[in-house]
Amino acid sequence: LPQHPRLRIGPGDDAAVLSMTGLDDCVVTVDLLTDHVDFELAEVDPRRVGRKALAVNLSDLAAMASRPLAAVVAVALPRQGGQEIAVGLVEGMLPLAEKYQLAMAGGDTNSWDGPLVVSVTLLGALTARGPLRRSGARPGDRILVSGSFGGSILGKHLDFEPRVREALLLHERYDLHAGIDASDGLSTDLAHLAEESGCGAVVQREAVPISPAAGQLAARLADGSTPLDHALGDGEDFELILAVSPGEAEKILADQPLGVPLAAIGQFIPEPGLWQRQGDGPRQPLVPSGWEHRFR
């Protein structure tokens, strides 16, 4: 693993030690990925799995508008081929770690008779603007999103670019009220954001940026689902969902300061709940249709 200026003690001791000089706060997030749920190891290169395991956590740091600092990785490897899988996972993580100047601080390697499990914990640092919360949206705020949505199962869920730089740039230049990353699904995560902010949200259906993959998936499934259904419900888009004032939204949309497009897809309202509207039509309930872990 590469050196890193903040890594006082790297892998090989009982724990890693990271320099916190100049940092008032530490942002912490963890995401655990499992075979058959978050990826199919039989069908993908372990490097893509390693990359995804790191990227989903980077996406969480992006959603807080925080800078990546360090990662620790814990794995449960299948005994059959475990060593090769471990090498692949790390090889998939390293380019992303380098890109985001992330210290790979260490981890825990286990073997077992079960499927592959990868747990990544990321530490981040806040900028002078502080954290971007889920709870700051106000009625009247516009809903802005980066990129496009739907059909990520066809590939984007493994190879997406976490919106770290985009979030930091927007947070620095504009007054963002609230933000979340779309991991569980546009509708589900928008509902989370609205709920945490104590308000509701209306999605303007025709304004939702639909990815080509959403159309491909709808065509392939041929189950009556529309591309928009997939954009609203599929999940794992890992795009930003933001709340900004109408004036700030206008500025951002005029500037288009990112390499990826930003679009306004509706607004927050005082009434709780998630709603949708087509054109100037009546407001109707929108049932969040994203990913939820289910128990029997």
Add this chain to the structure above:
Amino acid sequence: LPQHPRLRIGPGDDAAVLSMTGLDDCVVTVDLLTDHVDFELAEVDPRRVGRKALAVNLSDLAAMASRPLAAVVAVALPRQGGQEIAVGLVEGMLPLAEKYQLAMAGGDTNSWDGPLVVSVTLLGALTARGPLRRSGARPGDRILVSGSFGGSILGKHLDFEPRVREALLLHERYDLHAGIDASDGLSTDLAHLAEESGCGAVVQREAVPISPAAGQLAARLADGSTPLDHALGDGEDFELILAVSPGEAEKILADQPLGVPLAAIGQFIPEPGLWQRQGDGPRQPLVPSGWEHRFR
């Protein structure tokens, strides 16, 4: 989850935010536990599993002589009964978190068709004395250990007390050269310590503190293994193994400053490798016999 003075943003947002005011460094460690390897969920209360998952990480912080700060927990829960298991895990963690003033900062909850997986990441803070490393043992240093060893599978591996306070007290009052916690086995972890320090170690066989459980296990197995074999090889004792100068060892042994006994069990030598000796007998190789993750 309880509040904590360092927790600026707790569970419920995309990440937690922890105040680092007054801290120059952050110690980070992760341990992932799996059903059938680290515990048998069918046979134990999930609370003991949760407690162990936190305690093994606290033991790593102890081995660095660092103060616990915060924990994040990621779980893969079996769909069958997952919700009750999750509650049990947290209930098992909370008393230990309170005891060590640990902020429960959040986590990631997943369900799947596999066995229970619990991954805990702990953050800690160094004291003014800095970290206790594995690499500081010098030839001539005495090997000190806390508590007794062997047979932990009979219960201690779930209910042990991590030696956090003991390590902090010793590190503050005495000049410790190196330290590690005995998780993989006394012989294996002592070999790690010696190797990281670039020296060897000789264990004085009659000086090793053997736990009653080691004797019980040897009797139960009746496979020719002795209680000492179990003390040297079983693992999961989570006691401290320390390197200190002969003079400092004498002081510590005379003071016995802990609630748990400290014993000298040998010394470090210039020649690499792990050795054993009975009384004044000849030095013979000691093959580390602890836990290693195996791949096929």
